[in-house]
Amino acid sequence: GAVVSQHPSRVICKSGTSVKIECRSLDFQATTMFWYRQFPKKSLMLMATSNEGSKATYEQGVEKDKFLINHASLTLSTLTVTSAHPEDSSFYICSASSGAGGYNEQFFGPGTRLTVL
Amino acid sequence: QKEVEQDPGPLSVPEGAIVSLNCTYSNSAFQYFMWYRQYSRKGPELLMYTYSSGNKEDGRFTAQVDKSSKYISLFIRDSQPSDSATYLCATDSGTYKYIFGTGTRLKVLA
Numbered sequence: 001g002a003v004v005s006q007h008p009s010r011v012i013c014k015s016g017t018s019v020k021i022e023c024r025s026l027d028f029q030a031t032t033m034f035w036y037r038q039f040p041k042k043s044l045m046l047m048a049t050s051n052e053g054s055k056a057t058y059e060q061g062v063e064k065d066k067f068l069i070n071h072a073s074l075t076l077s078t079l080t081v082t083s084a085h086p087e088d089s090s091f092y093i094c095s096a097s098s099g100a101g102g103y104n105e106q107f108f109g110p111g112t113r114l115t116v117l
Numbered sequence: 118q119k120e121v122e123q124d125p126g127p128l129s130v131p132e133g134a135i136v137s138l139n140c141t142y143s144n145s146a147f148q149y150f151m152w153y154r155q156y157s158r159k160g161p162e163l164l165m166y167t168y169s170s171g172n173k174e175d176g177r178f179t180a181q182v183d184k185s186s187k188y189i190s191l192f193i194r195d196s197q198p199s200d201s202a203t204y205l206c207a208t209d210s211g212t213y214k215y216i217f218g219t220g221t222r223l224k225v226l227a
Binding site for chain 1 (some may be wrong): 163220222
C-alpha cells in the first residue's frame, strides 16, 4: 500500500519558536495533502487542504498565518507552526491522496507529537 | 448536530467476543464510508471502505451501511487483544474532505 512519512515524529520546543513538520508520500504522487490536528481522546480535525503548487485552503477557525502550509512538490508538504504556544501542543497528522475522482483514498502519516513548553 | 456521531466508549469486551461499533451521520450526500483503526500515538490506518448501502466483509471485519437510516457499523468477529485500539468512522461526499467521528476506544481483554 501507499506509504506516507512524517518528520519529526516528536518535537519539543520553547514558546515563541517556530516548528516545521514534513509530510512525504514515498511511493506515489500526492496531488492533494491534508493536515489534521488531534487532541487527546478526540477525533481528527481537518486544518487545511493543499494542492501541489497552489495555496492551501484552510478550514474555518484555523489561522493561516500561524499554520503555514507549503506543498512544493507532488511528494512533499510542510506545516510550520509559527510562534508556537503551549495551546498549540497537539498531535499533527498529515494525509495524502492521488485524487482521481470518485473515492479519494487518503493515506495517513504516523503523526507528529508537538509539545510547546 | 455533528455531521458524524460516534460513541467514544470505552468499550471493553472479552477475547473472542463479537464487537459492534456504530456511527450515525446527518448528510444524505455522503457516499463513501470508511473505518479506520488507530493505535495510541499512531496515525490511522484504513480497515475498510464501502460505497452506498450494503455489507462488505474482509476476514474478521464486516462493514455495514444503511443509508436509509444514515447508520454505519463495523463488526469484529473473534476479537483479539491486538484489536484493542480506537476505531474511527469517516465519510467522504466525494469532495476530497473526510469527516471523522470522535472514535470509539475498544479494549479486548485476554
